[in-house]
Amino acid sequence: MGREGIEAYRGYMRHRYVALLLLLCLLAAMAVVSLSAGSASLSVIDVLKALASHDGSPESIIVWNVRMPRVAAAIVVGAALAMSGCVMQAVLHNPLASSSTLGVSQGASFGAALAITCLGAGMQSGGSASLLISEPYMVTLFAFIGGISTTIVILFLSRLRIASPSVLVLAGVAISSTFSGATTLIQYFADDVMVASIVYWTFGNLGRAGWNEIAMIGAVCVPAFVFFMLSRWDYNAIESGEYSARSLGVNVGVLVPLSLGLSALITSVSVSFTGCISFIGLIAPHVMRRIVGNDYRYLIPGSAICGAVLLLVADIACRMIISPVVLPIGALTSFVGAPLFLCLILRERRVG
Amino acid sequence: MIDVRNISFSYGQKAVLQDVSFSAGDGEVVGILGNNGAGKSTLITCINRVRRPDSGDVIIDGLSTGSMKERDIARLIAYVPQNTEAVRISVFDSILLGRRPYIRWGMGREDIEACQAVIERIGLGSLQLRCMDELSGGEMQKVMLARALVQKPRVMLLDEPTSNLDPRNQHEMMAIVRDMAREEHITVLAVLHDLNLALRFCDRLFFLKDGRGFCCCGRDEVDGGIIRDVYGIDAEVFAAGDRRFVLIGG
Ligand SMILES: Nc1ncnc2c1ncn2[C@@H]1O[C@H](COP(=O)(O)OP(=O)(O)O)[C@@H](O)[C@H]1O
Numbered sequence: 001m002g003r004e005g006i007e008a009y010r011g012y013m014r015h016r017y018v019a020l021l022l023l024l025c026l027l028a029a030m031a032v033v034s035l036s037a038g039s040a041s042l043s044v045i046d047v048l049k050a051l052a053s054h055d056g057s058p059e060s061i062i063v064w065n066v067r068m069p070r071v072a073a074a075i076v077v078g079a080a081l082a083m084s085g086c087v088m089q090a091v092l093h094n095p096l097a098s099s100s101t102l103g104v105s106q107g108a109s110f111g112a113a114l115a116i117t118c119l120g121a122g123m124q125s126g127g128s129a130s131l132l133i134s135e136p137y138m139v140t141l142f143a144f145i146g147g148i149s150t151t152i153v154i155l156f157l158s159r160l161r162i163a164s165p166s167v168l169v170l171a172g173v174a175i176s177s178t179f180s181g182a183t184t185l186i187q188y189f190a191d192d193v194m195v196a197s198i199v200y201w202t203f204g205n206l207g208r209a210g211w212n213e214i215a216m217i218g219a220v221c222v223p224a225f226v227f228f229m230l231s232r233w234d235y236n237a238i239e240s241g242e243y244s245a246r247s248l249g250v251n252v253g254v255l256v257p258l259s260l261g262l263s264a265l266i267t268s269v270s271v272s273f274t275g276c277i278s279f280i281g282l283i284a285p286h287v288m289r290r291i292v293g294n295d296y297r298y299l300i301p302g303s304a305i306c307g308a309v310l311l312l313v314a315d316i317a318c319r320m321i322i323s324p325v326v327l328p329i330g331a332l333t334s335f336v337g338a339p340l341f342l343c344l345i346l347r348e349r350r351v352g
Numbered sequence: 353m354i355d356v357r358n359i360s361f362s363y364g365q366k367a368v369l370q371d372v373s374f375s376a377g378d379g380e381v382v383g384i385l386g387n388n389g390a391g392k393s394t395l396i397t398c399i400n401r402v403r404r405p406d407s408g409d410v411i412i413d414g415l416s417t418g419s420m421k422e423r424d425i426a427r428l429i430a431y432v433p434q435n436t437e438a439v440r441i442s443v444f445d446s447i448l449l450g451r452r453p454y455i456r457w458g459m460g461r462e463d464i465e466a467c468q469a470v471i472e473r474i475g476l477g478s479l480q481l482r483c484m485d486e487l488s489g490g491e492m493q494k495v496m497l498a499r500a501l502v503q504k505p506r507v508m509l510l511d512e513p514t515s516n517l518d519p520r521n522q523h524e525m526m527a528i529v530r531d532m533a534r535e536e537h538i539t540v541l542a543v544l545h546d547l548n549l550a551l552r553f554c555d556r557l558f559f560l561k562d563g564r565g566f567c568c569c570g571r572d573e574v575d576g577g578i579i580r581d582v583y584g585i586d587a588e589v590f591a592a593g594d595r596r597f598v599l600i601g602g
């Protein structure tokens with residue numbers, strides 16, 4: 001009897017790991033599709049050959065130098081945003097939480113815009129309307145200051161007894177508008193070319209991140225992921241209430257601010273280099289809740305992979321819909337994400 | 353062995369507990385009784401420091417818990433709250449959470465085996481892969497008790513553990529609690545409202561009235577007078593063999 005019970009439980013765990021593995025395969029497939037899509041049309045076979053050879057042939061140069069950074073950026077940023085959303089939902093006990101719905105992304109975005117225009121951390125590259133970030137650390141620092149200050153406000157509000165999940169999101173809307181207003185003000189005083197590039201940047205743009213930037217996002221995300229995974233049982237414990245969690249030895253007073261701080265950090269770094277990409281952090285965890293349940297052991301890695309897949313797909317769509325024009329990715333994720341967000345709010349009201 | 357010394361607690365201006373003291377030995381089941389709002393749940397949460405008492409101390413096996421870390425307290429004291437939220441996690445994983453105070457990186461084979469043993473003991477085998485939010489209130493209470501047992505504590509705090517259970521399950525649950533207390537030398541403090549259940553399964557009863565300890569007596573010493581003073585109702589206690597019953601109302 002004992003063995004059977006344990007076997008059944010192991011089977012249950014295996015199912016979830018298989019689901020994650022399948023999702024990982026989907027991610028790989030989407031990455032290859034994304035590599036083959038673009039102005040120079042390459043077949044999937046060409047892409048795979050180029051990936052294998054890395055020999056300096058034109059295909060290999062296109063795949064490795066032109067398209068790969070974009071794909072890598074989509075994967076890293078998608079994973080980062082989804083992971084931060086997942087953890088924010090856990091510690092705030094709020095299914096509507098994510099960096100974009102609570103205004104953390106907008107705060108970070110404002111900080112970055114401030115650094116780029118007023119402090120000269122960005123510069124024009126040639127005649128094109130794209131923006132080079134000359135001092136990535138400074139931009140990231142300011143983005144982080146913007147993101148973390150929003151987080152502190154949210155954390156404070158969440159401590160008030162009256163703050164229901166929806167109230168917190170309304171607060172997020174208020175904070176977002178404040179920051180959007182402030183960003184507009186910066187643009188008002190910036191010169192024309194700078195304005196053009198900031199506008200372009202606030203839409204979200206995966207094409208701007210090069211290998212250095214991707215490495216920097218990764219360097220922040222990997223330790224954060226490790227921390228989140230080490231705390232997976234603590235997040236599960238928090239699900240059944242703060243007192244329950246404390247009685248299981250979870251140091252809630254440290255875990256919650258630390259988790260939110262790390263979420264703000266990975267959001268800020270992503271936002272600094274790719275602009276504001278909304279709703280991935282909200283939607284990915286919810287998709288995964290449907291698939292693997294609310295167990296953070298599976299939910300955290302699952303959300304990360306799912307976020308990467310979603311952003312990759314969104315990016316492919318942006319490039320394909322009216323090719324060769326590349327639509328701004330932030331606009332697309334907002335278009336698709338906002339209605340889903342509305343559905344979640346409606347469901348939340350019915351349940352709560 | 354737990355020694356609760358002079359615990360006082362107030363919510364803002366409102367003093368809820370004043371100078372509450374009592375102690376309980378290994379393997380002993382102590383019922384905590386009192387009116388609604390007497391401060392029973394508050395007392396329980398002050399004992400495991402989920403709430404920080406204004407003054408007083410809790411000593412377990414000679415060690416003061418006042419300066420211990422959360423994890424160390426969690427290895428000594430398990431807690432089943434009065435209400436639990438329905439979480440979308442499997443029953444097995446929910447019980448496995450009781451091992452949280454012991455793990456560093458992840459659950460190992462021993463943790464899963466300990467969990468399985470408790471599941472069999474409580475008879476949750478058929479539910480183990482169900483989701484917590486698909487359970488009835490009573491089934492959920494059993495799961496929470498299982499989690500507390502998996503925690504292998506020295507002291508177990510149960511806040512109305514039988515409130516959602518049918519009579520048969522109330523008895524089974526309390527019998528398991530008492531047997532575990534005896535076998536593993538755990539001290540159990542259980543908030544109960546059913547006086548007959550308390551007289552059947554508790555070794556001693558601690559009555560709380562308006563935030564103060566009213567009296568702490570062995571189950572044979574409980575009489576109608578105490579019950580009248582604590583609850584303000586007429587009651588009589590009868591003995592039949594070595595069992596005792598309370599009849600409420602004159
Ligand atoms: N969070 C709180 N804030 C203020 N007062 C509280 C709070 N929780 C409980 N109380 C009050 O403290 C008293 C004791 O509550 P409690 O310990 O839950 O009683 P019970 O004995 O029924 O478990 C009650 O009068 C209750 O109204």
Ligand SMILES: [Mg+2]
Pocket residue numbers: 392393394434511
């Ligand atoms: Mg109570």
